[in-house]
Amino acid sequence: MKNRLKVLRAERDWSQEDLARQLEVSRQSVNAIETGRYDPSLPLAFRIAELFGMPIESIFLRD
Amino acid sequence: MKNRLKVLRAERDWSQEDLARQLEVSRQSVNAIETGRYDPSLPLAFRIAELFGMPIESIFLRD
DNA sequence: TTCGAATGTCTAGTACCCTTTACATCAGAT
DNA sequence: ATCTGATGTAAAGGGTACTAGACATTCGAA
Numbered sequence: 461m462k463n464r465l466k467v468l469r470a471e472r473d474w475s476q477e478d479l480a481r482q483l484e485v486s487r488q489s490v491n492a493i494e495t496g497r498y499d500p501s502l503p504l505a506f507r508i509a510e511l512f513g514m515p516i517e518s519i520f521l522r523d
Numbered sequence: 524m525k526n527r528l529k530v531l532r533a534e535r536d537w538s539q540e541d542l543a544r545q546l547e548v549s550r551q552s553v554n555a556i557e558t559g560r561y562d563p564s565l566p567l568a569f570r571i572a573e574l575f576g577m578p579i580e581s582i583f584l585r586d
Numbered sequence: 587t588t589c590g591a592a593t594g595t596c597t598a599g600t601a602c603c604c605t606t607t608a609c610a611t612c613a614g615a616t
Numbered sequence: 617a618t619c620t621g622a623t624g625t626a627a628a629g630g631g632t633a634c635t636a637g638a639c640a641t642t643c644g645a646a
């Protein structure tokens with residue numbers, strides 16, 4: 461899975477730490493997801509989608 | 524997270540085994556997800572949504 | 587030049603996703 | 617009464633998601 465997290469975050473001028481805090485996960489988790497080391501759990505994907513106000517499918521893409 | 528898998532499967536008259544085969548997971552995984560023992564991984568959620576032809580958000584719901 | 591914020595990575599540990607194998611129950615058909 | 621398909625659950629094991637803590641690099645600002 462690929463994702464648009466880094467771009468969405470840049471559009472809002474948020475640091476990885478800012479995003480992590482809002483999602484209530486560690487900064488390392490945000491970094492790992494952005495750099496493609498692993499995919500988020502489904503509940504975390506829902507929180508991400510809700511935070512950015514868009515469907516999961518427009519943030520995460522099958523590869 | 525709750526989900527509508529059991530209903531969607533019933534609408535199509537598929538057994539858990541039928542669904543598992545199409546998703547390329549074990550029957551026990553389908554059962555565990557349906558009975559709420561755990562949530563699917565994000566990649567599996569994508570396969571489920573694709574199979575049923577609807578967005579992830581209309582199959583899985585935050586509780 | 588020095589400092590701090592931001593990012594990337596590593597390790598060790600915990601918890602969860604998913605597997606195979608196995609067993610139990612139930613309903614419907616023979 | 618027996619058989620079979622469908623479902624639920626359990627144990628053990630491998631791989632992944634997430635944690636805290638630590639360290640290195642880069643870059644813009646003081």
